Amino acid sequence: MIEIRHLDKSFGEKQIFRDFSCSFPEGETTCIMGPSGCGKTTLLNLLLGLEQPDSGSVSGMAGKKRSMVFQENRLVEGMGPVPNLRLVNPAVTRKEAEEMLRALGLSDSLHQPVRTLSGGMRRRVSILRALAAEYDILFADEPFKGLDEKTKSQVISYFQEKTRGKTVLLVTHDREEAQAVGGFLLELGNRHCVFSSPEV
Numbered sequence: 001m002i003e004i005r006h007l008d009k010s011f012g013e014k015q016i017f018r019d020f021s022c023s024f025p026e027g028e029t030t031c032i033m034g035p036s037g038c039g040k041t042t043l044l045n046l047l048l049g050l051e052q053p054d055s056g057s058v059s060g061m062a063g064k065k066r067s068m069v070f071q072e073n074r075l076v077e078g079m080g081p082v083p084n085l086r087l088v089n090p091a092v093t094r095k096e097a098e099e100m101l102r103a104l105g106l107s108d109s110l111h112q113p114v115r116t117l118s119g120g121m122r123r124r125v126s127i128l129r130a131l132a133a134e135y136d137i138l139f140a141d142e143p144f145k146g147l148d149e150k151t152k153s154q155v156i157s158y159f160q161e162k163t164r165g166k167t168v169l170l171v172t173h174d175r176e177e178a179q180a181v182g183g184f185l186l187e188l189g190n191r192h193c194v195f196s197s198p199e200v
């Protein structure tokens with residue numbers, strides 16, 4: 001169980017979390033929802049150790065391997081999709097990387113530098129890169145943003161299959177997307193949080 005207890009976090013005068021407590025079940029997916037600016041990315045950053053709390057504690061992360069789909073793609077633009085995937089995990093063979101890319105409709109773009117791919121294609125490469133890494137906990141910050149509806153549902157099915165049994169914390173604005181992903185739902189907003197289990 002990943003646990004946040006009595007967390008306070010401010011940026012200058014702006015308080016983002018005040019006495020915030022929450023827990024995330026291991027081996028399950030939790031979707032984190034809330035309006036823009038409420039602190040979703042900050043929450044991931046606190047769990048990842050990229051931001052430090054002003055007070056309070058985060059536990060359950062020690063020794064856990066983390067992977068992340070960032071809001072921005074953060075790919076190596078001059079390299080092809082296959083080396084981008086293998087960069088985070090050399091144990092993934094070229095053939096396995098190609099299979100992953102093919103599964104998400106990228107068969108025709110296996111040998112192009114990622115800078116020549118469309119936005120939606122680059123998005124799929126960055127999701128696959130996070131899945132290619134060895135991880136216990138996967139963080140995903142609006143991973144499906146910018147994908148058309150058909151591609152999104154294909155990518156969500158693949159994502160669910162690949163992350164089954166893993167701990168996933170996924171930020172989204174979109175309630176329908178959260179429902180499609182399934183799992184638990186944490187709603188952030190206006191200094192309160194509701195933690196519930198939606199229809200899966």
Ligand SMILES: Nc1ncnc2c1ncn2[C@@H]1O[C@H](COP(=O)(O)OP(=O)(O)OP(=O)(O)O)[C@@H](O)[C@H]1O
Nearest residue numbers: 011012014016034035036037038039040041042043
């Ligand atoms: N490093 C920082 N320095 C100052 N303010 C910050 C910093 N990081 C985040 N903030 C502020 O904290 C608030 C929460 O930001 P955060 O990115 O966590 O929101 P969010 O819920 O993820 O938003 P969005 O849905 O738009 O991505 C915002 O007001 C933002 O400006």
